[in-house]
Amino acid sequence: MTRLYLEDFAVGQKYGSGKLRVDAAAIREFAAAFDPQPFHLDDDAARASFFQGLAASGWHTAALTMRLLVEGSLRPAGGIIGAWAEELKWPRAVRPGDELEVQAEVLAVRPSGSRPGHGFVKCRSTTLNQHGEPVQVLVMSLLVQARGAAG
Amino acid sequence: MTRLYLEDFAVGQKYGSGKLRVDAAAIREFAAAFDPQPFHLDDDAARASFFQGLAASGWHTAALTMRLLVEGSLRPAGGIIGAWAEELKWPRAVRPGDELEVQAEVLAVRPSGSRPGHGFVKCRSTTLNQHGEPVQVLVMSLLVQARGAAG
Numbered sequence: 001m002t003r004l005y006l007e008d009f010a011v012g013q014k015y016g017s018g019k020l021r022v023d024a025a026a027i028r029e030f031a032a033a034f035d036p037q038p039f040h041l042d043d044d045a046a047r048a049s050f051f052q053g054l055a056a057s058g059w060h061t062a063a064l065t066m067r068l069l070v071e072g073s074l075r076p077a078g079g080i081i082g083a084w085a086e087e088l089k090w091p092r093a094v095r096p097g098d099e100l101e102v103q104a105e106v107l108a109v110r111p112s113g114s115r116p117g118h119g120f121v122k123c124r125s126t127t128l129n130q131h132g133e134p135v136q137v138l139v140m141s142l143l144v145q146a147r148g149a150a151g
Numbered sequence: 152m153t154r155l156y157l158e159d160f161a162v163g164q165k166y167g168s169g170k171l172r173v174d175a176a177a178i179r180e181f182a183a184a185f186d187p188q189p190f191h192l193d194d195d196a197a198r199a200s201f202f203q204g205l206a207a208s209g210w211h212t213a214a215l216t217m218r219l220l221v222e223g224s225l226r227p228a229g230g231i232i233g234a235w236a237e238e239l240k241w242p243r244a245v246r247p248g249d250e251l252e253v254q255a256e257v258l259a260v261r262p263s264g265s266r267p268g269h270g271f272v273k274c275r276s277t278t279l280n281q282h283g284e285p286v287q288v289l290v291m292s293l294l295v296q297a298r299g300a301a302g
Contacts, residue, residue: 034214036221037230050229050294058233059214063185066210070187078201079188082209082241089235140239143201 003077005147006119009109015123017072017102020064022056024096030060055093061100061136062088065127068102076121076144083120087139092129099130107139117146154228156298157270160260166274168223168253171215173207175247181211206244212251212287213239216278219253227272227295234271238290243280250281258290268297 031040035057038045046054056064069080094100108122120141127136182191186208189196197205207215220231245251259273271292278287 030214034218036218039230050232057217059210059217063181063208063210063214066208067185067187079190081201084238084240085236087235087237088239090233 003075004144005077006109006111006121006144007147009106009121009144011106011108013106015072015074015104017068017104019099019101020068021099022060022064022094022096024054027054027056027060027094027096030063031057035059051093054096056095056098058090058136061090061094061127062138064094064100065102065125065136065138068100068127069104069125072102072104074104074123076142078143078145081143083141083143085138085140087124087137089137091134091137094129094135098135100127100135102127108141111146112143115143117148119144119146154226155295156228157260157262157272157295158298160257160272160295162257162259164257166223166225166255168219168255170250170252171219172250173211173215173245173247175205178205178207178211178245178247181214182208186210202244205247207246207249209241209287212241212245212278213289215245215251216253216276216287216289219251219278220255220276223253223255225255225274227293229294229296232294234292234294236289236291238275238288240288242285242288245280245286249286251278251286253278259292262297263294266294268299270295270297 039049039051040057104123104125111119121144122141125138190200190202191208255274255276262270272295273292276289277285
């Protein structure tokens with residue numbers, strides 16, 4: 001797998017991922033550890049909530065998106081290192097049985113002013129369910145090495 | 152614990168959390184599941200990376216922040232439901248042995264135009280390590296019920 005340097009990125013490039021299926025047990029396990037709210041843990045409580053049924057924590061969706069990205073075709077030389085996000089939203093909930101994949105597009109590429117030999121690649125990563133509906137949109141700037149950087 | 156409705160929120164209010172300690176095993180466990188990159192998994196590889204030592208995935212920091220928020224003093228009536236974030240950054244890495252807490256401040260409160268009986272509370276949540284250094288800043292708008300809303 002070719003590793004990508006700052007010079008290899010250009011606006012409009014697209015990167016993809018494999019697929020990951022999420023079941024109710026995984027939704028509950030993540031929620032128990034990190035987001036223990038009834039609508040992420042219990043079917044009956046979830047039916048009576050805003051979500052009207054068991055829904056994955058948005059942070060679970062974000063974590064699954066990262067997994068898909070790390071194993072996808074976007075492979076910066078130094079790894080996927082998120083510097084900051086300027087947009088993160090969850091247009092619809094992830095439900096038990098959903099199968100997710102990620103489509104990433106490069107929005108901007110620029111050298112770093114303060115960190116010689118590095119730059120930032122701004123990407124929009126859209127996470128889709130098996131119906132092609134977006135469940136997360138993330139616009140994040142990644143810290144990427146330039147070719148021949150000292151490291 | 153009093154549950155808070157939209158009318159209970161006002162700009163400048165502050166909410167706090169307990170503390171959570173993160174060890175190397177938890178960092179590796181999260182990374183193996185969601186962010187399997189060498190600098191989150193292996194000490195030697197981490198020393199040679201951008202992070203210069205084992206570092207938690209930013210998404211692990213985000214998930215731990217959610218856990219602290221859910222168990223903290225910010226308690227909207229319908230639960231903590233993130234609608235979207237307009238800022239998410241990790242000013243420094245979370246390291247093995249770090250102890251985290253969260254300070255949240257209300258930045259804006261407004262009714263929803265499209266969802267009667269609900270509104271949005273925009274909060275800045277700053278996650279601090281045991282030295283008082285920020286490891287995450289998140290500006291997120293929460294969906295919050297108004298008092299007497301149909302649900």
